[in-house]
Amino acid sequence: MKIACVGGGPASLYFSILMKRQDPSHDITVHERNPAGSTYGWGVTYWSGLLDKLRGSDPESALAVSENSVRWSDGVAHVRNRTTVHHGDEGFGIGRRRFLDVLADRARSLGVRIEYEHEIGADDPLPEADLVVAGDGVNSVLRGRYADHFGSETVLGRNRYIWLGTTKVFDSFTFAFVESEHGWIWCYGYGFSDGHSTCVIECSPETWTGLGLDRASEADGLALLEKLFADVLDGHELIGRAQSDGAAQWLNFRTLTNRTWHRDNLVLIGDAAHTTHYSIGAGTTLALEDAIALAEALSAHRDLPGALAAYERERKSALLHIQSAARLSAQWYENLPRYIRLPPPQMFALLGQRHSPLLPYVPPQLYYRIDRAAGQLEALRRLKRWLGPRLARTVQARTGR
Template identity: 75%
Template sequence: MPVKIACVGGGPASLYFSILMKRQDPSCDITVHERNPAGSTYGWGVTYWSGLLDALRRYDPESAAAVRAHSVGWREGVAHVRGSRTVHHGDQGFGIGRHRLLELLAGRARSLGVTVEHQRHVAPDDMPDADLVVAGDGVHSALREAHAGHFGTDVRLGRNRYIWLGTTKVFDAFTFSFQETGHGWIWAYAYAFSGERSTCVVECSPETWTGLGLDRARAADGLALLGKIFAGLLDGHPLIGRDRADGTARWLTFRTLTNRTWSRGNLVLIGDAAHTTHYSVGAGTTLALEDAGCLATALREHPDLRTALARYERQRRSDLLPLQSAARLSAQWYENLPRYIGLPPDEMFALLGQRHSPLLPYLPPRLYYRLDRAAERLEALRRAKRWLGPRLARASRA
């Protein structure tokens, strides 16, 4: 097991990995290097589901209890379409502020003896002297990009535009709002992450984005326009943005990132530096924490570093396959929203919940809806659905 570890990037993956390694071997010398000042994290709230809490309790009950205590929860999904409100009951979900999550994990890490340094930039040509360097520096990882040829990094841009916003409206369910404009549809996903704030992600096609003038609007003007569009959702509460230094809004195009390999010598990728999945499945933080757990376990079970890193990569690649497929299909569902938005609201919301199905893109939506309802009662039809979907998806990519 490495005796000196440097984690580059102070996000959830690096911090949680440092916690687990210190629990496994308190003699480890571990430093987390974060280039930004303390408390300057981007983002609003993050989501996770009860399965992650179960895993966190197995790894470190103390940090799991702290995360749960500072989270808010919901069991319902609500969709607003054309003035209609549809409710579906689902699994227990949670939201927590990103800043609060990092604060909790950093506090736990320090309590175990980890050194957490802020405003400490680590350049690829000035790597820390350590037995293991963990690159948890995000989707734009400088440590990975310095060896992009070795890692085989592949980035694919999504079609739609999106922006992360906050609001003082506190939602009691995971809420969707689909609004039709003269330039096409625009929609929001909203969820609470504390008793005072919620996250609100707004997404639309590039045609709607330019048609509404959001590509040219100053950040404040864009927020005002979005506030009018989603007035019924916000109940008089404002949208809050974090604009760039030049006053423009932080509209993005999602980057789906993969790597051919995840390690190079004593350098290993973790979290968004290694892989990304579309935000519409709400799994980014969960995957980062699961990466940390898997890497720590591999290092405990395999004293040889090379063997441990290979084991970590094999396990996580296998674990990620179903979710990466679900994320790809989820992104495609939203990119093809006109295919579904004309359905009755309850059917449209049902297919929103089925957007991870590999069969859905290949059947007329109403036919799929009827088959899905029938499959709830007929086991043979359920098996046929599971068998046919992946085969159609593979054939379309061939």
């Protein structure tokens, strides 16, 4: 089979690795518009379950990813001058550039061609191939050509956020909530190398404009943010990625869905097919799981239409729970004042429960007490699972939302 992958992100690269492992005679080219070694973002995060899947699919790249990752096992929340620690599942961070280099090296070793600085534009013909994989991200040019067919829909989140790096190395997954005169602003931080961490900062639009971040240059904005988060940064700097006009890259998160994921021999993968809010840290994992599922579907089905339909069914089904959790997580942060006044241990406990469909409709302290009790009584756990969706549907029917 001749395969063209448009976009040189994790999904395309890992898919090309898996297909070459299935059959070295596959003719595979990855087209990436940026130069080699050029990427956006800082570090990406994942959990041990993904590493197990990578070991099962390609042990060599799994070992390289593991060796280039940093690990943590705790979550830490700073609220004003109070700190709460939660001992949780082991997590991992890896620099995005290093991650792409690892996958690209493995792909090339198997015979995949990677053509950097090769953009497939909106008016360019599709590559001549039996299968074209659109792995060109949330702004996918290939998906955009047939937006009506794919049924693409994008929903903007309310809060503003900015993706930054820092020389402060967090040894745990770190949350910090700071109260300013214009409202709360918070960050998520995690290490991805011996010298750097990712630091995502988020706030409501009212806080963003009240602090003047909507008008500040990147340099001025970073200076203000460094003051606000001085305690958690320990004097370290924040590192941005200014646009050509010097403005900071504050965004509203875009949740993307598509009615269908394939058209003829063109198939969507990764962020071109779906996005989930960054607060659940699943983007990279889902992209690689897409790659695994697509490669398995092509192996199991002789005809391409059947393979692409099976891939779409499997991934859409797998994503239902995760997409729901991501929406609820984003809403938790959009309604932060509802939870932030709780004692820090309770607030952090509900932060961990933010995926619950019941939480938005129960007074936070009552939910906390129910959840504590449910941890000991199976009957109450079943009640939570039964009551949550029903209460959510009742509220939606009454409010129309």
